[in-house]
Amino acid sequence: MKTPWWVVAALAALAANAFAQLSDDEQRIVAAVKQRTPAALQLLEKSVRINSGTLNPEGVRAVGEIYRAELDALGFTTRWVDMPPGMKRAGHLVAVHGGTAGKHVLLLGHLDTVFEKASSVPLWEVRGDRVRGQGVSDMKGGDVILIEALRALKAVGALDSAHVEVMFTGDEERTGSPLETARAEMIAMGRRADYALSFEGSNRHNGVDTATIARRSSGGWVLHVKGKAAHSMGVFSAQSGYGAVYETARILNAFREQVIEPSLTFNPGLIAGGTDVSYAETTATASAFGKSNVIAREAEVLGDLRYLSPEQGERARQKMQAIVSSGNLPGTSATIAFRENYPPMPPTEAGRNLVEVYSRASQDAGLGRIDILDPALRGAGDVQFVAPYTVGIDGLGAAGTGAHTDDEDLEVASIERGAIRAALLIHRLTRP
Ligand SMILES: [Zn+2]
Numbered sequence: 483m484k485t486p487w488w489v490v491a492a493l494a495a496l497a498a499n500a501f502a503q504l505s506d507d508e509q510r511i512v513a514a515v516k517q518r519t520p521a522a523l524q525l526l527e528k529s530v531r532i533n534s535g536t537l538n539p540e541g542v543r544a545v546g547e548i549y550r551a552e553l554d555a556l557g558f559t560t561r562w563v564d565m566p567p568g569m570k571r572a573g574h575l576v577a578v579h580g581g582t583a584g585k586h587v588l589l590l591g592h593l594d595t596v597f598e599k600a601s602s603v604p605l606w607e608v609r610g611d612r613v614r615g616q617g618v619s620d621m622k623g624g625d626v627i628l629i630e631a632l633r634a635l636k637a638v639g640a641l642d643s644a645h646v647e648v649m650f651t652g653d654e655e656r657t658g659s660p661l662e663t664a665r666a667e668m669i670a671m672g673r674r675a676d677y678a679l680s681f682e683g684s685n686r687h688n689g690v691d692t693a694t695i696a697r698r699s700s701g702g703w704v705l706h707v708k709g710k711a712a713h714s715m716g717v718f719s720a721q722s723g724y725g726a727v728y729e730t731a732r733i734l735n736a737f738r739e740q741v742i743e744p745s746l747t748f749n750p751g752l753i754a755g756g757t758d759v760s761y762a763e764t765t766a767t768a769s770a771f772g773k774s775n776v777i778a779r780e781a782e783v784l785g786d787l788r789y790l791s792p793e794q795g796e797r798a799r800q801k802m803q804a805i806v807s808s809g810n811l812p813g814t815s816a817t818i819a820f821r822e823n824y825p826p827m828p829p830t831e832a833g834r835n836l837v838e839v840y841s842r843a844s845q846d847a848g849l850g851r852i853d854i855l856d857p858a859l860r861g862a863g864d865v866q867f868v869a870p871y872t873v874g875i876d877g878l879g880a881a882g883t884g885a886h887t888d889d890e891d892l893e894v895a896s897i898e899r900g901a902i903r904a905a906l907l908i909h910r911l912t913r914p
């Protein structure tokens with residue numbers, strides 16, 4: 483059946499209305515993005531066809547060189563930030579466009595992927611209107627969106643007076659150690675930015691595209707428990723005590739009963755107990771020796787800990803510490819050590835307002851509203867390092883599914899959509 487004329491007319495009026503929200507400059511920005519769409523996909527393919535697992539520094543640098551040439555051509559001053567050789571990481575690409583008007587914006591991407599050289603996942607495999615491949619959506623798709631947004635601004639002269647800084651890290655998926663060195667440059671850039679926009683994958687939730695204003699910390703803990711090795715017949719006696727395994731069970735159960743609260747999670751992912759216990763970090767393997775008729779002398783548990791604010795993290799650590807160091811079963815003792823990899827990024831009013839601007843830009847371009855993603859639905863990311871110093875949001879990147887898995891893919895149309903939204907947002911933030 484033919485669509486009735488009045489439906490067509492109504493839709494056309496709606497679309498015209500939506501575009502009426504865009505200024506002449508902005509309409510030219512949208513046109514500039516669209517005109518580049520086939521070339522943008524080629525740029526993506528070129529960078530995805532190079533393996534850039536975090537532990538493949540040559541590959542990470544090669545991808546960096548591709549993006550560097552693009553940013554050079556847009557008038558950015560680019561440089562490579564090397565890491566000390568002992569860190570075994572490729573370093574980062576930094577690009578600065580030093581305009582003086584409007585707000586200063588920092589854009590974040592990463593060059594590395596979780597797919598190391600030995601991965602059997604195809605680099606680039608087109609499947610209709612999607613592409614499967616290594617890092618297509620996490621996050622080379624986002625990197626290309628970032629570059630195409632800037633290119634469109636440049637094309638219409640909207641970049642000329644803007645102050646935009648870009649950082650593509652080379653070790654987002656496995657951050658180099660020490661963290662202070664790995665993220666020093668990024669933090670310095672975050673300190674001088676009014677806004678930080680990160681181009682990690684955009685999640686669709688309930689049929690609506692989303693952005694992220696809060697991300698939970700990532701870090702972990704190691705619990706060591708000691709008991710007395712003795713004949714099992716004496717267990718529960720004052721002399722022999724309860725052993726390390728019972729004490730570990732007490733502690734973990736108390737964590738579960740006393741520490742749980744909304745937005746906080748802690749997961750004991752590995753446990754070993756017996757007479758002797760050891761753990762090999764490189765293979766993530768624990769081994770234990772013990773016998774059923776000997777009271778356990780040692781136990782070790784490895785867990786993670788994720789929280790939304792520094793206060794929540796502190797509260798959780800204090801409760802866990804108190805459980806570990808008091809109320810120990812007879813004949814046992816325990817210690818716990820915590821480490822934080824990514825600091826938490828709590829939700830803020832300023833972050834909410836920034837998503838509002840982003841959502842407005844998207845709607846004005848006829849691309850629908852943007853919702854705020856529940857932080858429980860996403861892991862940790864680089865934007866968290868700059869969040870304490872600026873107003874940051876994430877999720878401006880490409881849409882795809884299966885990030886970090888063999889089936890990671892990309893919705894090709896999300897590149898154009900993302901570039902239009904990002905270009906309009908950057909324009910509205912940086913114009914004088
Ligand atoms: Zn990522």
